[in-house]
Amino acid sequence: MAQMFNQTVAGNSGTAPQKSMVMMSIEKFPVGFSVPFDVCKKEGSTYACVLKKWQKFDQAFKADLKSKGIFFLYVEGDPAKVNQYFETKPAENKPDDLAYAAYSKTKEAFHNVSKLIFTVGSRVNFSIYKILNMRHEPLIETLPEKPVLVTDAVRTANGDIAIKVSDLKHYREYLFSQSKNSASDISTKITSVKECAKMSVRDVLTDPTNAKNIDNAVCSANDIIKILKQKDAALNTMLTKNASDMYIYNHSTNVSVLSVAMALAMGMDQSQTEKLAIGAIMHDIGKKNLPAAMQHKRERLSDAEFAVWKKHVADGVDLLQSQTGLPSESFVAVKQHHERLSGTGYPYGLKANYIRPFGKIISIVNCYDSLTTPRPFKTTMTPFNALDRIMKETTEKGDFDLELVKLFIKILKGQGRL
Numbered sequence: 034m035a036q037m038f039n040q041t042v043a044g045n046s047g048t049a050p051q052k053s054m055v056m057m058s059i060e061k062f063p064v065g066f067s068v069p070f071d072v073c074k075k076e077g078s079t080y081a082c083v084l085k086k087w088q089k090f091d092q093a094f095k096a097d098l099k100s101k102g103i104f105f106l107y108v109e110g111d112p113a114k115v116n117q118y119f120e121t122k123p124a125e126n127k128p129d130d131l132a133y134a135a136y137s138k139t140k141e142a143f144h145n146v147s148k149l150i151f152t153v154g155s156r157v158n159f160s161i162y163k164i165l166n167m168r169h170e171p172l173i174e175t176l177p178e179k180p181v182l183v184t185d186a187v188r189t190a191n192g193d194i195a196i197k198v199s200d201l202k203h204y205r206e207y208l209f210s211q212s213k214n215s216a217s218d219i220s221t222k223i224t225s226v227k228e229c230a231k232m233s234v235r236d237v238l239t240d241p242t243n244a245k246n247i248d249n250a251v252c253s254a255n256d257i258i259k260i261l262k263q264k265d266a267a268l269n270t271m272l273t274k275n276a277s278d279m280y281i282y283n284h285s286t287n288v289s290v291l292s293v294a295m296a297l298a299m300g301m302d303q304s305q306t307e308k309l310a311i312g313a314i315m316h317d318i319g320k321k322n323l324p325a326a327m328q329h330k331r332e333r334l335s336d337a338e339f340a341v342w343k344k345h346v347a348d349g350v351d352l353l354q355s356q357t358g359l360p361s362e363s364f365v366a367v368k369q370h371h372e373r374l375s376g377t378g379y380p381y382g383l384k385a386n387y388i389r390p391f392g393k394i395i396s397i398v399n400c401y402d403s404l405t406t407p408r409p410f411k412t413t414m415t416p417f418n419a420l421d422r423i424m425k426e427t428t429e430k431g432d433f434d435l436e437l438v439k440l441f442i443k444i445l446k447g448q449g450r451l
């Protein structure tokens with residue numbers, strides 16, 4: 034019989050809602066099946082998510098847990114439902130692989146958006162959907178030529194909301210009208226910058242050869258600098274962590290936001306800050322060349338797949354170098370975002386003296402955001418645990434610049450994120 038604990042759980046958001054955690058032997062997890070709950074491991078008095086809801090518990094993951102001496106996990110949810118799931122034979126659990134495969138395909142036609150940008154009573158000329166149980170269900174259905182009023186259902190919808198990719202143009206116009214509206218509060222303006230940045234990343238990844246897409250990404254990088262200079266609190270609003278389907282768009286935006294925050298704290302001049310922000314927002318552009326199946330994969334990548342994955346760095350530099358007008362310093366941020374001062378990074382294995390300031394900054398913020406943002410095959414960590422790990426890797430292995438890590442911690446502390 035599984036043991037049940039009712040304890041305060043520190044979630045990713047840093048808040049601590051009261052949740053039930055059911056302790057479960059890893060032997061009880063059906064191998065090869067997706068788990069319909071978030072699953073955590075215990076870290077001191079808190080829990081760290083190791084498997085997001087609907088991720089697959091596979092043999093490699095189980096072996097990895099055993100190798101780390103982890104034989105029990107904590108399943109978050111209604112204890113009755115959790116126990117029912119684990120007491121049911123695996124073959125009788127509803128297989129969801131087909132549903133996930135269908136969802137992975139369907140979601141390509143959608144773009145997740147922020148609820149915060151919508152004002153009840155304003156007009157939209159595009160449909161809005163809520164995402165529930167891997168399905169997109171309409172909240173508002175309309176056509177470009179038939180604007181309708183935004184209802185409360187959009188602001189209060191549970192979970193993420195999305196629009197169709199074919200409506201991005203109309204959504205951009207809506208964002209523009211919202212941010213220009215003098216009645217809009219500062220948080221609407223900040224959200225608008227973030228939403229525009231996410232779209233710019235999508236456009237660049239879709240077609241990096243289109244000069245207009247590159248220009249829009251450069252504009253977004255400049256808007257991030259402007260809003261962070263204008264309003265200190267903008268950093269927190271910009272770093273939202275939901276919408277894991279949009280990992281690469283959120284992550285690229287976050288890395289640019291955090292790089293700019295570092296540049297401003299270091300007193301970097303405007304020109305250098307711009308070059309860093311541009312490189313940061315496009316640092317993962319090379320992932321455009323990765324097979325879609327690899328990007329949607331819920332299991333850990335094999336060694337062979339990881340070798341392919343690493344190529345996104347050089348591919349990104351190649352894609353950007355084919356564009357004219359981009360500052361060459363921005364390429365450094367792209368080129369060195371996975372390097373480590375100890376020489377253990379990739380793809381070049383550069384050592385400290387060969388890693389430039391942009392590389393030192395972006396490698397820290399990229400690592401932090403990767404550790405704290407949910408994605409298919411990685412453990413999600415709390416900001417505290419992620420920084421603890423980065424600090425350990427700095428002091429024990431010499432991976433990162435100690436003074437920059439200290440500054441980064443100071444910035445996040447100042448924002449109340451620790």
Ligand SMILES: [Fe+2]
Nearest residue numbers: 316317370371
């Ligand atoms: Fe990367």
